[in-house]
Amino acid sequence: MTATDYDNFADAYAAENESGLFNAYYERPAMLRLADDVSGRRILDAGCGSGPLSAALRARGAVVTSFDVSAAMVNLARQRLGEDADLHVADLSKPLPFADAEFDDVVASLVLHYLEDWSGPLAELHRVLKPGGRLILSVMHPAGFPVTHPDDDYFALTKYSEDYIMDGQTVWLTFWHRPLHAMSDAFAAAGFRIVTISEPPPSPDTPAEMLPPDKVKGSGSFMCFLFFVLESA
Numbered sequence: 001m002t003a004t005d006y007d008n009f010a011d012a013y014a015a016e017n018e019s020g021l022f023n024a025y026y027e028r029p030a031m032l033r034l035a036d037d038v039s040g041r042r043i044l045d046a047g048c049g050s051g052p053l054s055a056a057l058r059a060r061g062a063v064v065t066s067f068d069v070s071a072a073m074v075n076l077a078r079q080r081l082g083e084d085a086d087l088h089v090a091d092l093s094k095p096l097p098f099a100d101a102e103f104d105d106v107v108a109s110l111v112l113h114y115l116e117d118w119s120g121p122l123a124e125l126h127r128v129l130k131p132g133g134r135l136i137l138s139v140m141h142p143a144g145f146p147v148t149h150p151d152d153d154y155f156a157l158t159k160y161s162e163d164y165i166m167d168g169q170t171v172w173l174t175f176w177h178r179p180l181h182a183m184s185d186a187f188a189a190a191g192f193r194i195v196t197i198s199e200p201p202p203s204p205d206t207p208a209e210m211l212p213p214d215k216v217k218g219s220g221s222f223m224c225f226l227f228f229v230l231e232s233a
């Protein structure tokens with residue numbers, strides 16, 4: 001997968017993201033809960049996709065700037081957010097077109113796991129955040145990797161691909177697995193302090209028939225994504 005592969009299945013991904021269990025009832029509600037009161041805050045949505053999180057943050061009073069490497073995803077976000085939305089095509093692996101200390105918060109939903117190297121991206125996100133600003137992010141839960149890839153080494157940075165059915169279309173996504181300590185080391189090296197690690201349950205309004213019975217444990221939670229709230233030092 002190249003960084004712009006979402007150009008090839010932007011519509012299918014956006015449709016799946018809109019109402020599917022993992023995004024609509026799990027990931028997005030969790031990010032919004034972690035962000036809490038965002039009224040008046042300047043927020044950068046990194047890897048915004050078709051913009052559902054940007055829209056939800058804006059509806060809660062945030063002033064949102066968004067970017068994605070995929071022009072097709074940014075087009076979808078523009079349709080959702082309107083012509084005057086502050087939207088950019090930009091690559092998180094390269095220098096970002098934003099000023100130092102421009103944002104109170106950065107949200108990065110399900111994007112960092114596409115990147116082999118986190119040092120440059122995290123340094124850039126640190127640069128555009130105000131001192132004390134928050135980076136709120138979600139990634140594939142690293143503990144899921146040894147379950148799905150029992151022959152691979154949990155402790156190694158590893159590239160892997162998986163196929164997904166999105167809106168009836170089969171698409172291949174390529175990820176970079178890294179162990180938990182490599183994530184925390186990268187956060188610390190970029191000048192972030194971990195405030196919260198979250199493994200939340202799905203949203204209470206999830207329709208029961210959407211929940212995978214084999215995955216939901218007694219706590220009502222399931223292994224899927226891992227969430228962090230970081231503070232910029």
Ligand SMILES: C[S@@+](CC[C@H](N)C(=O)[O-])C[C@H]1O[C@@H](n2cnc3c(N)ncnc32)[C@H](O)[C@@H]1O
Nearest residue numbers: 006047048049068069070073091092109110111
């Ligand atoms: C799983 S989607 C998540 C979209 C959105 N954050 C959400 O949760 O609805 C991942 C997004 O990350 C974007 N992406 C992947 N690599 C990127 C990069 N290097 N820079 C910016 N965006 C990237 C993809 O184009 C895609 O839109």
